[in-house]
Amino acid sequence: MIEIKYNTRVFIDPKTKHIKIRVRWNKTETTFSLEYRADPDKWDSKAQRPTTGTIHKFADQNCSARIITNAIDEGLEQIKKAFKKCEIDSVMPSKEILKTMVRGEQPKEEVKLKKTFAELFEEFLKTASDDNNWTEKVHHKYEQTWKHLNACCPGITLEKLTKDKMRELKNWYVAKDYSNTTIDKMFSFLKTFIRWLYNEGYELQPGVLDYKLNLTIVPKTVTFLKHRELMDFYNFKFADNEKCLELVRDLFCFMAFTSLRYSDLENLKKANVFEDHIEICTKKTQDKLSIPLTIHAKEIIDKYHEGDYPDGKMFRVYANAKINEYLKEAAKKAGLDREVVLIHYQGNTRKEEVKKFHEIIGCHDARRTFVCCSLAFGIPPTVVMSCTGHSTYSAMKPYIEVADETQRRELAKWDQVEKQNDIKNDIAKKLEGVDEATLIKVLELLKSA
Numbered sequence: 001m002i003e004i005k006y007n008t009r010v011f012i013d014p015k016t017k018h019i020k021i022r023v024r025w026n027k028t029e030t031t032f033s034l035e036y037r038a039d040p041d042k043w044d045s046k047a048q049r050p051t052t053g054t055i056h057k058f059a060d061q062n063c064s065a066r067i068i069t070n071a072i073d074e075g076l077e078q079i080k081k082a083f084k085k086c087e088i089d090s091v092m093p094s095k096e097i098l099k100t101m102v103r104g105e106q107p108k109e110e111v112k113l114k115k116t117f118a119e120l121f122e123e124f125l126k127t128a129s130d131d132n133n134w135t136e137k138v139h140h141k142y143e144q145t146w147k148h149l150n151a152c153c154p155g156i157t158l159e160k161l162t163k164d165k166m167r168e169l170k171n172w173y174v175a176k177d178y179s180n181t182t183i184d185k186m187f188s189f190l191k192t193f194i195r196w197l198y199n200e201g202y203e204l205q206p207g208v209l210d211y212k213l214n215l216t217i218v219p220k221t222v223t224f225l226k227h228r229e230l231m232d233f234y235n236f237k238f239a240d241n242e243k244c245l246e247l248v249r250d251l252f253c254f255m256a257f258t259s260l261r262y263s264d265l266e267n268l269k270k271a272n273v274f275e276d277h278i279e280i281c282t283k284k285t286q287d288k289l290s291i292p293l294t295i296h297a298k299e300i301i302d303k304y305h306e307g308d309y310p311d312g313k314m315f316r317v318y319a320n321a322k323i324n325e326y327l328k329e330a331a332k333k334a335g336l337d338r339e340v341v342l343i344h345y346q347g348n349t350r351k352e353e354v355k356k357f358h359e360i361i362g363c364h365d366a367r368r369t370f371v372c373c374s375l376a377f378g379i380p381p382t383v384v385m386s387c388t389g390h391s392t393y394s395a396m397k398p399y400i401e402v403a404d405e406t407q408r409r410e411l412a413k414w415d416q417v418e419k420q421n422d423i424k425n426d427i428a429k430k431l432e433g434v435d436e437a438t439l440i441k442v443l444e445l446l447k448s449a
Contacts, residue, residue, distance in 0.1 A: 002090045002210070004083050010048035010072055012038050017058070019068065021075050023098070025083070030095040032102060034075060036068045037061055048072075078102045090210025094201045117157045121146055124196050145189040148173070158197070163207035170213055174347035180215040181344060187213055216345045223340055223360060224368040227376065230256055234296060236334040245330040248323055250300050251315060252330075255366035256373075257297035259388045262323070262363040268314045273301060287389035324362045331358035 006025035017037040042054040050065035082101035152172035173183040238246040263283040337356045
């Protein structure tokens with residue numbers, strides 16, 4: 001349920017003398033015209049009613065202030081009821097929807113309502129895709145959502161898309177073993193389509209726009225390589241006949257050393273690479289970034305710099321699915337078998353899976369590795385963000401897992417202070433009673449050490 005703030009004003013049209021009610025809400029305004037007219041000289045502007053006891057005579061009308069007042073009150077009551085219903089249904093009405101509810105008028109967009117639900121979805125795809133510059137991947141997600149809706153509810157129409165159908169679709173996803181996180185994403189796509197319908201003036205069934213899944217969703221486990229694991233992977237020697245695995249390993253490590261996404265690695269050109277940094281405009285967010293090159297990143301560049309690849313590209317990069325397939329094989333051979341606990345919910349059922357890292361490793365783990373290792377080294381988040389392109393700390397937060405190394409290093413400061421004090425006390429005790437000549441010899445030895 002939502003709250004809709006609105007205000008009304010009753011006035012006399014200066015030309016026709018008809019009584020009108022102007023309604024304003026959510027930066028929207030419309031006017032209702034009553035069948036009665038009133039004499040401006042017999043009108044109480046403050047009360048927005050005809051003066052009590054007056055008679056309003058026109059060629060086609062001769063009625064008392066009481067009758068006109070009752071008509072005004074009835075009109076205001078209809079407007080109040082319409083907004084109340086919209087609040088209960090969590091629908092912010094358009095002009096046409098409010099007029100339909102208050103006066104039974106047909107909306108101007110009546111021709112739109114004759115389109116089939118499938119035609120409306122196709123119109124949405126084209127309009128929203130053009131307006132938002134969707135990628136092919138995003139476009140595919142919406143088409144997938146539409147297929148799921150029709151698989152769950154064959155013959156679905158706009159009129160049949162009710163709150164019960166939304167609930168039915170949720171249960172369909174659960175029965176198909178989709179995780180709650182995935183269900184939430186698919187419903188977000190569906191809700192975008194539904195909001196588009198509402199904004200275009202199409203009438204929705206009560207409760208559809210405001211439908212909530214109420215599913216338990218746990219944060220996704222952030223998977224990444226710890227620094228020691230990354231370096232062991234980087235230094236692992238593959239057999240001579242495993243060049244494809246070696247290449248994929250090197251590409252992964254390069255992304256881990258530079259924070260690049262797969263899409264930016266794929267498009268990286270030699271012209272983007274300078275002596276000590278790379279300059280790119282990211283494909284996903286169009287951020288212009290300058291990323292320093294570490295020693296190991298430079299080693300990988302030197303290793304493949306002589307390669308002659310199409311369009312002047314820096315590396316020969318496999319398709320995303322293929323590179324992830326090879327990456328799992330390479331990680332298995334390199335012994336990346338640390339166990340990771342993955343937790344998710346399917347409906348009300350908690351699911352836990354224990355996987356070895358090589359079973360789940362993917363390209364994007366490299367980017368998370370860059371973030372987590374950088375933070376573990378004590379590099380300020382602002383510096384990390386300047387490399388990753390994240391504009392805010394909260395935007396980077398999903399990639400951050402508090403690294404064990406960071407915790408141990410920071411908390412070890414307690415022990416370091418105590419150890420230093422113990423060493424000082426131990427030295428002081430040993431030097432007690434030592435003659436001056438011996439102390440001079442000790443100092444000379446320390447200087448030469």
